[in-house]
Amino acid sequence: MTAPLVLAxxxxxxxxxxGYVSRSAQLFGRTPRDFCTDLGMRWPYLxxxxxxxxxxxxxxxxxxPEKLSAHTAGKxxxxxxxxxxxxxxxxxxxxxxxxxxxxxxxxxxxEIGPHGVFQLLEWAVTSLHTCGRYKCYLMTLxxxxxxxxxxxxxxxxxxxxxxxxxxxMSPETAQQTAFERYIRERIQxxxxxxxxxxxxxxQIHRLCLNLGAAIEGLKMKIMKTLGSQQERSLCQxxxxxxxxxxDGFKVALKRLHRQSTSNRPYFSADMGLFYQWLREYYxxxxxxxxxxxxxxxxxxxxxxxxxxxxxDRVAPKQTLLNMHEARKRSGFxxxxxxxxxxxxxxxxxxxxxxxxxVRVDELARAQAYVEGLINLEDAAxxxxxxxxxIKALQSCGVLDMIKITxxxxxxxxxxxxxxxDKLNGLPTALPYRxxxxxxEFCRSKQVTMVQIIDLWVQGELDGKLCRGEGVGLQAIEVE
Ligand SMILES: [Zn+2]
Numbered sequence: 001m002t003a004p005l006v007l008a009x010x011x012x013x014x015x016x017x018x019g020y021v022s023r024s025a026q027l028f029g030r031t032p033r034d035f036c037t038d039l040g041m042r043w044p045y046l047x048x049x050x051x052x053x054x055x056x057x058x059x060x061x062x063x064x065p066e067k068l069s070a071h072t073a074g075k076x077x078x079x080x081x082x083x084x085x086x087x088x089x090x091x092x093x094x095x096x097x098x099x100x101x102x103x104x105x106x107x108x109x110x111e112i113g114p115h116g117v118f119q120l121l122e123w124a125v126t127s128l129h130t131c132g133r134y135k136c137y138l139m140t141l142x143x144x145x146x147x148x149x150x151x152x153x154x155x156x157x158x159x160x161x162x163x164x165x166x167x168x169m170s171p172e173t174a175q176q177t178a179f180e181r182y183i184r185e186r187i188q189x190x191x192x193x194x195x196x197x198x199x200x201x202x203q204i205h206r207l208c209l210n211l212g213a214a215i216e217g218l219k220m221k222i223m224k225t226l227g228s229q230q231e232r233s234l235c236q237x238x239x240x241x242x243x244x245x246x247d248g249f250k251v252a253l254k255r256l257h258r259q260s261t262s263n264r265p266y267f268s269a270d271m272g273l274f275y276q277w278l279r280e281y282y283x284x285x286x287x288x289x290x291x292x293x294x295x296x297x298x299x300x301x302x303x304x305x306x307x308x309x310x311x312d313r314v315a316p317k318q319t320l321l322n323m324h325e326a327r328k329r330s331g332f333x334x335x336x337x338x339x340x341x342x343x344x345x346x347x348x349x350x351x352x353x354x355x356x357x358v359r360v361d362e363l364a365r366a367q368a369y370v371e372g373l374i375n376l377e378d379a380a381x382x383x384x385x386x387x388x389x390i391k392a393l394q395s396c397g398v399l400d401m402i403k404i405t406x407x408x409x410x411x412x413x414x415x416x417x418x419x420x421d422k423l424n425g426l427p428t429a430l431p432y433r434x435x436x437x438x439x440e441f442c443r444s445k446q447v448t449m450v451q452i453i454d455l456w457v458q459g460e461l462d463g464k465l466c467r468g469e470g471v472g473l474q475a476i477e478v479e
């Protein structure tokens with residue numbers, strides 16, 4: 001040990017104030033409690049960051065009280081603490097359990113001695129799993145008998161020196177993730193002017209962790225058994241999606257919807273752990289931008305009935321229906337409706353069958369389209385032909401063949417109507433020429449009625465037909 005006689009060791013950047021007092025007491029061979037009493041302070045009050053205690057210590061070591069307060073996790077509200085330049089809640093801060101970097105501690109102990117063993121404030125934050133300097137994983141000491149004993153950092157280290165030294169001998173290391181860098185910067189320099197600036201450290205941690213877990217499709221049960229490495233990578237995955245701002249976040253929500261394998265996707269299931277977290281905390285005003293974006297996404301992407309509340313946002317006029325609701329509103333079977341929408345969109349049946357919802361305007365368009373369809377029987381009756389003749393007219397292209405699902409064929413009512421209009425446009429007689437009814441003509445010439453109708457529609461028989469008596473196209477007479 002080569003330490004000089006230093007009455008007040010200098011404060012190290014980012015170290016905790018109780019850790020500083022703990023190692024200063026070591027210098028004088030005193031307990032922190034006695035050390036404080038000797039110098040006219042009260043150790044428990046100092047640990048709690050009381051103003052008068054801080055002022056006295058500041059005076060004793062020649063620092064400003066403001067500088068000292070940056071080294072304490074002072075309470076700023078119920079369960080909320082100022083940590084460095086940011087705010088954290090108990091959800092991601094260990095107040096009493098002692099976490100530390102074995103490499104930093106052993107190096108300081110070896111090079112300086114117990115009074116050099118500093119405790120960094122950031123070690124209390126469970127969002128950070130590794131040391132920023134040595135990249136090794138942090139370790140947590142077994143809890144002390146009395147919670148307050150944990151504030152005497154150096155004593156806790158010395159009590160557990162074997163475990164600390166052995167962790168230091170075989171360190172497991174990991175590169176700092178972008179998420180950890182972001183957390184660390186916020187502790188050291190405060191929030192940047194980004195869209196998450198109003199969230200405290202705990203909310204940032206939970207946002208990233210739960211979004212990452214939702215993208216990975218993890219369930220709550222697994223989260224309770226996550227190791228440090230898994231938790232780090234989930235936080236990083238979530239952070240990757242939110243760091244780019246609201247647009248990146250929206251892309252992540254769309255991805256969760258796309259990943260759904262359900263026939264009836266539902267937002268709470270698709271968003272998984274992220275949704276469960278937001279449902280618990282949505283009333284926190286700092287989360288309002290996230291809640292707004294999430295609700296916008298839900299209302300745009302899922303069939304939510306008009307006026308239904310999601311969190312505390314009210315669904316606007318419903319524009320999207322699930323297949324069940326669309327079936328109820330339209331009376332169409334689900335498979336028929338999927339086929340029909342596919343037909344209108346020009347996609348094949350296999351792709352059409354993957355559909356899980358319908359926009360209200362699409363449904364109206366589909367209904368109007370179906371009103372314009374007639375089946376083969378009705379078309380046959382309308383045109384005075386047989387079903388097989390209607391099919392033949394479809395085969396040669398006089399009438400469009402409409403197939404919605406694989407089994408049934410339909411005819412467009414207005415196409416059949418146009419044939420009747422064309423018939424009505426024929427003269428009632430051809431002056432000075434003899435004509436015979438279509439059926440008779442076909443029999444004598446050994447041609448089909450469909451062939452004649454096809455030629456007529458193509459304009460090949462202009463001037464050779466007129467209109468006589470009969471049902472539908474049977475009224476055609478041929479020269
Ligand atoms: Zn370290």
